Amino acid sequence: MIEGEVAVVNRRGAQRIRNGHPWVFRSDLERAPAVAAGFVRVEEYTGAPLGFALWSPQSEISLRHVSADASRAPDAAWWHEQLRTAIARRAPLATESNAYRLVHGEGDGLPSLVVDRYGDALVVQLLSAGVNAWTETIVASLQELTGCTGILARNDPAARDREGLPREVRLLHGDVPRVIEVVEHGVRYLAAPWDGQKTGAFLDQRENRVLIGSLARGRALDCFAYHGSFALHLADRAEHVTAVDISAPALARVHEHAQRNGLTNIEPVEGDAFDVLRAWYREGRRFDTIVVDPPAFAKNRNAIEGALRGYKDINLQAMRLLAPGGLLFTASCSFHLSRGLFFEMLQEASADSGRRFALRAITGQPLDHPELITVPETGYLKGALLEAMG
Structure with missing residues (x-):
C-alpha cells in the first residue's frame, strides 16, 4: 500500500x-x-x-x-488469517452436514464476501469492488485452507451493479459440478451451485428443518417447498407430507429428492400457495404440521406494507388449516421486515383466525450465518414455532 x-x-x-x-x-x-x-x-x-x-x-x-490496527496494512497474510479464523469457527458443523457457510460477510469481519461449502467445492460471492480487487488472494487462501477441488464465483447478485462490477458466474479454480449432493443430518438433497437459488441451496434454514422435522407428526404441509428441503425432514416422522410450490421444475426436484431418500410419503402439488390453502380450508382439510417459508416479500423498505399483507395472509391461511394441537413453523427471510413487525403480524393473523396459538420457540440464524448486534444488516432470518391450542 x-x-x-x-x-x-x-x-x-x-x-x-x-x-x-x-x-x-x-x-x-x-x-x-x-x-x-x-x-x-x-x-x-x-x-x-x-x-x-x-x-x-x-x-x-x-x-x-x-x-482498527493502523500500524498494519491488510495484505495476503491478513486475508489468510481472517479466513482461517472464520473457517475454524464452523468446525462443529462438519459432523452434521457437508454444506454450510464458511464466510458470512460483515458477520465474520470480511465485508461483502460470502463463501459457501458444498462438499469438496466452494461457491464465493465478491459483492464489492474493494473485495473483488483481492479475488486471487482470497482464492489462493481458500484453496490452502480447505483443500477444495473447485471454486465457483456466483457473482450474479444485483449488489454488484451498484459497485460498477459485472454480474457473472465464473469458475475460479478446479471444477465445480452442476449438481452436488448435500447430506444434512442424514437427509440427502441436490444443490445447484451454478444456477440454483442463492449459491445453490438454502443453507440458512438447516437447523430449522431439523427442528420441525423432529417434531413433525400426522399430515404435514410444506408451503413454498422449492426443492423440498423442509418436506424431506418432515417425512421422517409425518405420515404424509404435501409439498406445495408454484414451479413444476422445482416439484420435479422434490420428487427426485424423495426417491434419493427412499421416501414414498411426499406428494408434490403444483399451485400458488395462497390459492391452494384457501381452497383446502373451504374443503375442510386439516394438517397436523405446517411449514410456511416464503421467499422474501420485502425486497426494500418501500415494499414492507405490501409484504406484511402477504405474510399475514399466508400465515392466517396456515393457522386456519392447522389441526388442534398442531405445530406451525413460520419464517421470514426479509431483512426489511424486523422481528418486531414479524411478531406483530403473527399476532394479528392469530387474532383474525379466531384461535389461540402458543409460542413454542423463536429461531434466528445458525452458527454459520452470524448476526452481529452492532450490524443489523448481517441478520435477516427470523422464525417462530407455534402450537394451536384448540
Whole structure:
C-alpha cells in the first residue's frame, strides 16, 4: 500500500465505525482517496487514525471498515488469517452436514464476501469492488485452507451493479459440478451451485428443518417447498407430507429428492400457495404440521406494507388449516421486515383466525450465518414455532 492512500471521514462516519458498524457512506467522506478499489487507510477529519477499510469508488457504501490496527496494512497474510479464523469457527458443523457457510460477510469481519461449502467445492460471492480487487488472494487462501477441488464465483447478485462490477458466474479454480449432493443430518438433497437459488441451496434454514422435522407428526404441509428441503425432514416422522410450490421444475426436484431418500410419503402439488390453502380450508382439510417459508416479500423498505399483507395472509391461511394441537413453523427471510413487525403480524393473523396459538420457540440464524448486534444488516432470518391450542 502506498502512503497517502487515505480516506478521511467526518464525525458521523467515524462514530459509526467506533460503534461497531463497518459501513461509511459516500456522504460521510470528507476526502475520498484517489486510488483504485482495494484497501485504504482511514482517518477521522481530526487526523485520528481509524485503521483500514475496503474502498469502493463507485458505491454509495464507499468504505467497509475491516481493521482498527493502523500500524498494519491488510495484505495476503491478513486475508489468510481472517479466513482461517472464520473457517475454524464452523468446525462443529462438519459432523452434521457437508454444506454450510464458511464466510458470512460483515458477520465474520470480511465485508461483502460470502463463501459457501458444498462438499469438496466452494461457491464465493465478491459483492464489492474493494473485495473483488483481492479475488486471487482470497482464492489462493481458500484453496490452502480447505483443500477444495473447485471454486465457483456466483457473482450474479444485483449488489454488484451498484459497485460498477459485472454480474457473472465464473469458475475460479478446479471444477465445480452442476449438481452436488448435500447430506444434512442424514437427509440427502441436490444443490445447484451454478444456477440454483442463492449459491445453490438454502443453507440458512438447516437447523430449522431439523427442528420441525423432529417434531413433525400426522399430515404435514410444506408451503413454498422449492426443492423440498423442509418436506424431506418432515417425512421422517409425518405420515404424509404435501409439498406445495408454484414451479413444476422445482416439484420435479422434490420428487427426485424423495426417491434419493427412499421416501414414498411426499406428494408434490403444483399451485400458488395462497390459492391452494384457501381452497383446502373451504374443503375442510386439516394438517397436523405446517411449514410456511416464503421467499422474501420485502425486497426494500418501500415494499414492507405490501409484504406484511402477504405474510399475514399466508400465515392466517396456515393457522386456519392447522389441526388442534398442531405445530406451525413460520419464517421470514426479509431483512426489511424486523422481528418486531414479524411478531406483530403473527399476532394479528392469530387474532383474525379466531384461535389461540402458543409460542413454542423463536429461531434466528445458525452458527454459520452470524448476526452481529452492532450490524443489523448481517441478520435477516427470523422464525417462530407455534402450537394451536384448540
